Each structure stands twice: as C-alpha cells, then as structure tokens.
Amino acid sequence: MTQTLASEPPLLEVDDLQTSFIVGEGQDVRAVDGVNFVVRAGETLAIVGESGSGKSVTSLSIMRLLPKNIGRISRGTIRLRGKDLVTLSDREMRAIRGNDIGMIFQEPMTSLNPVHTIGTQIAEVVMQHDKLKKKAAHQRAIEMLELVGIPEPVKRADQYPHQMSGGMRQRAMIAMALACEPSVLIADEPTTALDVTIQAQILDLMRNLQKKMGMAIVFITHDLGVVAEMADRVVVMYAGQVVETGTVEEIFTRPLMPYTSGLMQSIPRMGESEKKLRLQTIPGYVPLLTKLPGGCRFRTRCAFAEDRCAVAEPPLEELESGRSVRCIRWRELELKTKASA
Amino acid sequence: MSMDHKNAQHKRRDVLLQVSNLKKYFPIRGGVLNRVVNNVKAVNGVSFNVLRGEVVGLVGESGSGKTTVGRTILRLEEPTSGTIDFDGTDIGKLAKPVMRRYRKRMQIVFQDPYASLNPREKIRTMLGHALAVHNIGTAADRDDRIVALLEQVGLSGDYLDRFPHEFSGGQRQRIGIARALAVEPEFIVADEPVSALDVSIQAQVVNLLDDLKSKFNLTMLFIAHDLAVVEHISDRVVVMYLGRIMEIAPTRTLYRAPNHPYTKALLSAVPSPDIHAKRDRVILTGDIPSPINPPSGCVFRTRCPIAIPDCAQIVPELKEVSPGQFSACIRTAP
Known part of the structure; x- marks a missing residue:
C-alpha cells in the first residue's frame, strides 16, 4: 500500500458529530458535541482526553456501537471514503465493521x-x-x-x-x-490495562503491523507518553468537544489551548528527580456534562480565564489545515509564553 | 548476608520498618479432599527497610507481589514467614487485640476510591468512626476535627454530610487520604493511590501526599506501577519481580544508573512524553511466569536479555553495587 498524500481526500472524515445519551426522563446529554477530524490513510491519529471528554463515545459512534435505546448520533456525518456511515442500515454497517474498520478495546474479553x-x-x-x-x-x-x-x-x-x-x-x-486487513483500526486504550513491559511489546507490534499493512490507526488514550510515541497527529478533547488539534510536534512543543499545556505540565516525567519540582496541576475537576459552565467549558479551571470567556462558547478556530484551537485568548497567551521563556 | 550488615548500619539512622525474609504464600486447594495442592508464592523472601520520615517507592508489574507486601505489612494478610519489625516490635506475630494499637500508627490508602469508601456512610460518619475506634478526641470536638481533616486534604468542611457518590474520583481519593490521616498515623502504605485518577487530578493528589508527608513527618511505602510518579515522590525505590526484590536504590541512582537488567527494561519500557527523546528500548519478550511455579534460580532469567546457564542454578542475593544501591543479579552485581 502506498503512502497517501495530504492532498488526497481523507480516508475517514468526522464532521460535526454529536452523540447524545438519555440520562433521565426526556433529558439528553451530549457526550460528543460537534466533533470534527479527519484520518488519512496510513497515519496514526491520537484522540486524547480525560474521563468524560467524549473520546470513547466518539470511537463507539464511528463503529456504530452505541448502547441501543440510550445513545444515538443526533447530528453530523462520519464518512469513510466519502460514504456516510451514520445513514447506513445495521446490516450494511456490519459489513463495514471488520472489513473496513477494525476495533480493539482496553479489555480484550x-x-x-x-x-x-x-x-x-x-x-x-x-x-x-x-x-x-x-x-x-x-x-x-x-x-x-x-x-x-x-x-x-x-x-x-x-x-x-x-x-x-x-x-x-x-x-x-x-x-x-x-x-x-481493515483500512482503519480504532484502538480504544488498548494498552491501559497492561503492564509497561507488555505495553511496550504491543505498541511495537502495532507500529510494525501498520508499516506492513498500511492501515490508519485512531488511537484513543489518556496517556500522553503513548501519544508522543505513536501519533502523527493529535486531537485533544475536553467535555465532549475538540479543543485543539495539531501534529504531535505542535501539540507537545507549542500547545495553544491552556488545557493542553496544563495536561503537558501535570504529567510527572521520568529523569526529573534531581529537580524535585512540584507537579503543576490543573485545579478543580472535569465538569459533569449536565453541569457545564456557560461559555468556554474549561474556563472554571483555566488560569487565564477572563470575564469574556463566560460570554459565549468559543468556536474551534482553524489556523491552518489540521491545526485548530478552541480559545479566544490563544494569540495573547502564546505571546505570554514566548515572552516568559 | 550482606543485606543484614547494611541494615544494621541503617538502624542507626532510625529505622521505622524492617521487613526481613518476608514470605506470603496463598494456598491452592484441590481434589476431593480439598488439600493444599500448591501455593501461589506471591511474596517469596523479601527484605527491606524504611527509615523514619522516608518515602520508599515499591514498583513492579502485576504479579510482582508489591500489593501483597503492603497488605502483609499491615497484617491485612497474615505473613507465611519472616518478620515485620515496626519500631522495634515484630508485629507479624502479634495477637489481634495488641495489633489494634499498631493499626492506629499504620494506615493504608487504597487504589480504588470508588470501592474503598462505604457508599452508605456520610463523610461525617465515616471519619467519625475512624476517630471513635481509636478513641481520638471527644464526641464533642469530633466534628471540628473532621472539618480540619477535610481542609487538610483540600476539601471544604461543608462536605460533612455528603455521601461518597457525590464526589468525583479525585475528591474520593482525598477522602480516603483524610480517613487514613484521621488517626494521626506515623506510617502510611499508599497502594496505587493515583492509578485510577485522571492525569490532571493525579498531579493534585501526588502534590497533596507530598505536602502531608512533610507536614506530618509521615513515613510512607508508596506502591505503584507508574515509574514516573514513583520517581517524583520517593526517596528510595524497591523494584520487585515475581515475589522477589530485584533492586533497591536511592531514587536518583535507580533512575539514572539502574543496575539490574529488569530495572533497565522496566525503565526503558515507559513511553516518554518527550517527543524528541530517542532511547534504546529493551523490549522484553514473553510474559511474567506463574508465581505458582516460578523459574529456578533467578526468577527473571526467562525474560532476561543477558541470562546465562548459571542463572538457572543460582538464586541471586542482593549485593551492594554502589552506596545504598543493591542488585540481585549474578551478571551485573557478581
């Protein structure tokens, strides 16, 4: 299989995906709320987020494996080589699963x-x-x-x-x-339950198989170490939305969204024991989907939040192809980090 | 044994806990007579100490026996053999009522904050119970104590009448820590206290443990599989594999200059969040063998990249390879 050029149409294209769950009488929560991303042939896209970010629901939506009667795709399209999976019948979808899209989970059982x-x-x-x-x-x-x-x-x-x-x-x-030989493999926390020496084996295996078979991998994980090792591009999710996208290089070296940089700083890194640094933290907790703050969903935990962050939900601003950020202050903040560096 | 000699030196520096040749076997019963047909050798001859005020990290993969070590030290499991010397007393052999006095001095924080709190107890009842059992304070000043405890772990005193389900995972772990601290212990076993938490919450709880340790001069055995977290919080680290200790070293030494081939493989297997880091990775083949029939000689030899035939014959002892660094390997620590 040959490497596809960036100019070719994407293999998998998720556009404005909204997935709702019934939580009470007539009450819906949007576990995934307007998610966009593309996956190109042969690449590894990592979807990163904490619990409640909607990353797993996104993968279940692509596979059309949402729990019946509780969860449903309420808006948007999921196109595989241009064909919208959302509108397929269950039978047609069964043919897609396995043949075109394979999936592996955290718990093999x-x-x-x-x-x-x-x-x-x-x-x-x-x-x-x-x-x-x-x-x-x-x-x-x-x-x-x-x-x-x-x-x-x-x-x-x-x-x-x-x-x-x-x-x-x-x-x-x-x-x-x-x-x-599916063209897309969705891997939802495939190594989270494994010991590190076994994880290293499995990650190595996935990389080799990808080289051999050329499939695209959508890697869903909360482990930034795994992201750094596996991903070509990264989608960061928070409270059901995409908050930043970029190449792995951009996300790790030049994060634009305060949440992304907060995550980067809060992970303990090996080899830093001499410094005995205190870990940076993101204060507070991930908000419940039923109790989202108005405006920016991250603002209640954000060190840079201002009054205007509460006024309206910031749009996901596309800076260039594949690079986007959801923060009205990212331009000023970038300046600040540059100045302080 | 060279280890004992070294331990004797440590004793002068105020050893709080000395574990010697600890074994914990879980019997497997079978057959019509339900006889013991075999044993899971979860902990198979482990010796180490913890100095007063020190945080010792205990790392290993699943099946290494690290959790069993922690639980056996607190007598949540009965030791099969060996001694657990806590502040001069072998608590491994104490009768239950006498042990209760020591329980007040030693507490545990569990991994799963969802499973370790009683869902039907309000925070007030739960923490009040911990105080009452150990006769701490009077009934009248108990509420004040509980509020103070909650505030120490970064929770509001207003939470007194809430139930565990009203809290997030990170908050529940804080409650678990508050419960452990309630009886003012000297020694805490923290068993994977942050593994179930989200990344951004992990950092909060690690910092909290770090603060509490300095504030109350706590001694801690920090059990975890996350090597980066362990490095961050520990003064020394004990590396276990299949019920035995492979290496003990001061944290900095262990992470910069590991001696044992298992430690090296373990450290190199951790995915690095530094995208420019290019490390020589040692990928171990195979799985951890069964603790029912561990390999002869060195238990790591079946996965070891540098094993030689002698490794099947000789059970390696911990030998000092640099100040305070002990390794059990006939190849790297002969």
Whole structure:
C-alpha cells in the first residue's frame, strides 16, 4: 500500500458529530458535541482526553456501537471514503465493521468470546468477510496469530481466551481485528490495562503491523507518553468537544489551548528527580456534562480565564489545515509564553 | 548476608520498618479432599527497610507481589514467614487485640476510591468512626476535627454530610487520604493511590501526599506501577519481580544508573512524553511466569536479555553495587 498524500481526500472524515445519551426522563446529554477530524490513510491519529471528554463515545459512534435505546448520533456525518456511515442500515454497517474498520478495546474479553477457541473466533471473522472455506480460514487464523507474535500459533489457536495471559489476549484481539486487513483500526486504550513491559511489546507490534499493512490507526488514550510515541497527529478533547488539534510536534512543543499545556505540565516525567519540582496541576475537576459552565467549558479551571470567556462558547478556530484551537485568548497567551521563556 | 550488615548500619539512622525474609504464600486447594495442592508464592523472601520520615517507592508489574507486601505489612494478610519489625516490635506475630494499637500508627490508602469508601456512610460518619475506634478526641470536638481533616486534604468542611457518590474520583481519593490521616498515623502504605485518577487530578493528589508527608513527618511505602510518579515522590525505590526484590536504590541512582537488567527494561519500557527523546528500548519478550511455579534460580532469567546457564542454578542475593544501591543479579552485581 502506498503512502497517501495530504492532498488526497481523507480516508475517514468526522464532521460535526454529536452523540447524545438519555440520562433521565426526556433529558439528553451530549457526550460528543460537534466533533470534527479527519484520518488519512496510513497515519496514526491520537484522540486524547480525560474521563468524560467524549473520546470513547466518539470511537463507539464511528463503529456504530452505541448502547441501543440510550445513545444515538443526533447530528453530523462520519464518512469513510466519502460514504456516510451514520445513514447506513445495521446490516450494511456490519459489513463495514471488520472489513473496513477494525476495533480493539482496553479489555480484550469485551471482544473475545469465552466459549470459543481463539482460532475459531478469528476464522469466523475471516469466513464472514473473505468467503473462505473453514479449513482455509483456520489456516489464516494461525497466520494472523503468528503475525501478532503469539508463540506456537498452531497450539494457541486451539486455546480459549482464559488460557491466555492479558498480553496474549490483547495480541489475539489485534489478530482478530486485523484479520480482514481493515483500512482503519480504532484502538480504544488498548494498552491501559497492561503492564509497561507488555505495553511496550504491543505498541511495537502495532507500529510494525501498520508499516506492513498500511492501515490508519485512531488511537484513543489518556496517556500522553503513548501519544508522543505513536501519533502523527493529535486531537485533544475536553467535555465532549475538540479543543485543539495539531501534529504531535505542535501539540507537545507549542500547545495553544491552556488545557493542553496544563495536561503537558501535570504529567510527572521520568529523569526529573534531581529537580524535585512540584507537579503543576490543573485545579478543580472535569465538569459533569449536565453541569457545564456557560461559555468556554474549561474556563472554571483555566488560569487565564477572563470575564469574556463566560460570554459565549468559543468556536474551534482553524489556523491552518489540521491545526485548530478552541480559545479566544490563544494569540495573547502564546505571546505570554514566548515572552516568559 | 550482606543485606543484614547494611541494615544494621541503617538502624542507626532510625529505622521505622524492617521487613526481613518476608514470605506470603496463598494456598491452592484441590481434589476431593480439598488439600493444599500448591501455593501461589506471591511474596517469596523479601527484605527491606524504611527509615523514619522516608518515602520508599515499591514498583513492579502485576504479579510482582508489591500489593501483597503492603497488605502483609499491615497484617491485612497474615505473613507465611519472616518478620515485620515496626519500631522495634515484630508485629507479624502479634495477637489481634495488641495489633489494634499498631493499626492506629499504620494506615493504608487504597487504589480504588470508588470501592474503598462505604457508599452508605456520610463523610461525617465515616471519619467519625475512624476517630471513635481509636478513641481520638471527644464526641464533642469530633466534628471540628473532621472539618480540619477535610481542609487538610483540600476539601471544604461543608462536605460533612455528603455521601461518597457525590464526589468525583479525585475528591474520593482525598477522602480516603483524610480517613487514613484521621488517626494521626506515623506510617502510611499508599497502594496505587493515583492509578485510577485522571492525569490532571493525579498531579493534585501526588502534590497533596507530598505536602502531608512533610507536614506530618509521615513515613510512607508508596506502591505503584507508574515509574514516573514513583520517581517524583520517593526517596528510595524497591523494584520487585515475581515475589522477589530485584533492586533497591536511592531514587536518583535507580533512575539514572539502574543496575539490574529488569530495572533497565522496566525503565526503558515507559513511553516518554518527550517527543524528541530517542532511547534504546529493551523490549522484553514473553510474559511474567506463574508465581505458582516460578523459574529456578533467578526468577527473571526467562525474560532476561543477558541470562546465562548459571542463572538457572543460582538464586541471586542482593549485593551492594554502589552506596545504598543493591542488585540481585549474578551478571551485573557478581
């Protein structure tokens, strides 16, 4: 697969996505509120945010896996190669899942079936999507297990999920998600539950598979270390909205939104013990979606908030292609950080 | 053993806690007679000490036994063997009623602030209970004490009559800390106290623990898998793997010049938030072996990049490789 140029139409385009949940009688909250981003072929886009930011709901919306009767996409489009997924029937969507978009989760047991062997499960996916015969599909399953670095794949194919360690299950889930060579892989906190040495293995594996198979990865995480290592571009979310986008370089070295820079400063970094610095913090807590402050949603925790931040919700200002920020003060603030540096 | 000699030196510097050759096995029962067929060797011969006023970080991956060490020190688990010397008394063998007196001096902060607070108790009741059990203050001045406690952990005294569900994760962890502090302990085991919290909240709680430590001259065993957080808060760090200690070192030494191959691999596996950092990563192959049948010799050898045949024969002892730095490896600390 060849690298797609930036000028080509994006592979996946999320436009003005709004996802609502019913929380009480006739009461809706917008867990995702007007989210835009694009994913290009072969790149890794990280969606970063804390709990309640809407990052996972965004990924479930793309997969159309929202809990029935409670959550729904209330506005916007999700286009895969130009085709809007929001309007597809459940049946059409099933064909997209697996074939075009694969997904892996934090907890592998949410997508692995405990009563079937790993080999059978992967073979089933392959049979559905590639119209392979049972024997060929099983062979393909073994190849996939080998590809994701599971030792003794022939033996492992006949094992059940509970017979595997957490890291092995994660590999098996990746094997299943990639069995049909999807063009987009959505990875929702895929390494959060794993130990660091196992996380390093899985991240390494994902990078290698991406090189080999050329799929785009949407990586949803709260771990900025993982973002720095994996992402080409970053979308930062806060309280259901995108608050900043940019390349990984821009986001880490020149954050424009006070929330992004607050996050960067609040993470303890290794190798700083000699300095014994106090950690910078963002005061307060992420607001509940039912109790959002008027105006800028971050203003109650923001060190730079002024009265005018409460007047109206700031728009997501697009500075250049792929670079945007939601803050009415970003120009002055940038000056300030430059001056103080 | 060289370790004991070194510990004797430490004793002069006022050791509050001395753990020696601690073992904790969990029996596995099976068969028709429900006999003990095997043991999970969660902690398998661990020795270290904590000086008064010191924060010792205890790190390791899942299955390393770090949480079991913390719980066994507080006698929330009964030790299988070994001694737990707290301020001159082996509390590992104390009868329950006598142990209660020590409980007042040693407290724990749990990982999950959602599971560790009783959902039916108001903050007033919960903290009041902690005070009453240990006969602290009179009933009359109890409310004042509770308000003071809440304020110490950065919460408003107005929260007295609220239930745990009315708080966010970060606030609940503050309540958990307030409860631990209520009895004015000398020693706190903090078991993954910030792992369940969001990044921006983690920093608040780490700073709070740091402040409280200095304010009350607390001694702390800080158990965590997040190596950056541990580096930030600890004076010394103990690295565990599969029930054993691989390395003990002053924080700066451990992070700058780790000796043990496991420590090196562990540190290099942490994703760095510095996008320009290019490190030589040691990616360990395989998984942590089962603590039921740990490998012979060095327990790390099955994943170790520099293991030799001798590693299967010799159980390495902790040896001092630089002042205060001990490593259990026949290759790097012969």
